[in-house]
Amino acid sequence: MVRWEMIKIHNPDNVRLYHITHATNISGIIEAGGLWSDNACAAKEISSLNIGYSRLKARRLTTPVPMRAGKFVGDYVPLYFANRSPMLYAISRKQVIEYSGEQREIVYLVTTIGDILRRCESWLFTDGHAVESISGFYNDLAELEQIDWDLVEAWSWRNTSDDNDRKRRKQAEFLVENFLPWECISKIAVYDEIMAERVKKTLAGAAHCPEVCVESKWYY
Numbered sequence: 018m019v020r021w022e023m024i025k026i027h028n029p030d031n032v033r034l035y036h037i038t039h040a041t042n043i044s045g046i047i048e049a050g051g052l053w054s055d056n057a058c059a060a061k062e063i064s065s066l067n068i069g070y071s072r073l074k075a076r077r078l079t080t081p082v083p084m085r086a087g088k089f090v091g092d093y094v095p096l097y098f099a100n101r102s103p104m105l106y107a108i109s110r111k112q113v114i115e116y117s118g119e120q121r122e123i124v125y126l127v128t129t130i131g132d133i134l135r136r137c138e139s140w141l142f143t144d145g146h147a148v149e150s151i152s153g154f155y156n157d158l159a160e161l162e163q164i165d166w167d168l169v170e171a172w173s174w175r176n177t178s179d180d181n182d183r184k185r186r187k188q189a190e191f192l193v194e195n196f197l198p199w200e201c202i203s204k205i206a207v208y209d210e211i212m213a214e215r216v217k218k219t220l221a222g223a224a225h226c227p228e229v230c231v232e233s234k235w236y237y
Contacts, residue, residue: 028131029158030130030131031130031131032098032130032161033098033127033128034127034128034129034130034191035098035100035125035127036094036095036096036097036125036128036197037104037124037125037126038068038123038126039068039116039122039123039124040124040215040216041122042066043205043219043220045063046065047199047220049061051196051198051199051201051202052126052193053094053195053196054091054094054194054195054196055077056078056091056092057092057195057196066116067115068108068116068118068123069104069113069115070115071115073148074091076090077089077090077091077147077148079091080148082141082192083154084154084156085141085194088194090192092194092195093141093147093192093193093194093195094193094194094195094197095190095192096128096190096191096193096197097189097191098164098191099174099188100206100232100235101236101237102187102188103174103184103187103188104188105120105236105237109237120208120236121209121236122208122212123208124205124206124207124208124212124216125204125205125235126202126204126227127202127204127206127227128197128201128203129203130158130191132201132203133197136200136201137193137194137196137198137201139193139194139195140191140192140193140194141155141156141191141192142156142189142191143155143189143190144163144164144186144189145182145186145188145189146188146189146190147192149185151185152189164186165187168183168186169186169189174187199225200225202227203227203228204227204229204230205220205227205228205230206231206235207229207230207232208231208233210231213229213230216229217229
């Protein structure tokens with residue numbers, strides 16, 4: 018049974034979503050109350066250690082959201098339906114010139130659609146990378162079937178001669194407008210036990226402390 022059939026049988030609210038960031042950004046995220054969109058971070062002068070392509074971030078600031086007049090992808094906090102993303106692969110292969118660190122320093126902030134629905138009013142999702150013009154945007158959970166769930170689950174996502182659109186579909190996104198509260202994060206996944214201890218120390222004393230666990234299989 019494909020994953021979408023399982024989701025229909027169970028509760029789509031339980032679908033997990035992932036946001037990757039550098040471990041050193043966690044304290045700043047907590048201080049800010051959660052994750053802010055790139056546009057909001059610029060307006061509020063919130064800084065963090067960048068682990069992504071600057072050119073791609075710039076594209077997100079100017080890519081319009083079709084169903085939301087006057088809104089751009091950069092007005093939304095991005096989360097992905099898949100772990101082991103193409104972005105993390107690029108980081109692991111030292112292909113992101115803006116980031117010189119190791120992939121082991123990257124952590125996953127994990128939430129679910131249900132957690133977001135309970136705390137966030139405006140959201141939508143895509144069937145592929147949000148900056149690609151052919152990606153569709155949706156705001157009805159019934160349209161989750163538009164996502165290629167088999168590819169989202171697959172570890173091999175490279176384009177092939179038979180299908181040159183795999184990489185885009187692998188990066189389907191769930192987008193939360195403006196702000197994602199820290200309380201939505203239920204789990205922080207890390208590379209190894211050393212990183213787990215480091216993150217736990219960062220969380221010490223926080224009002225909300227997500228579960229910290231090692232998920233080495235989510236890395237390359």
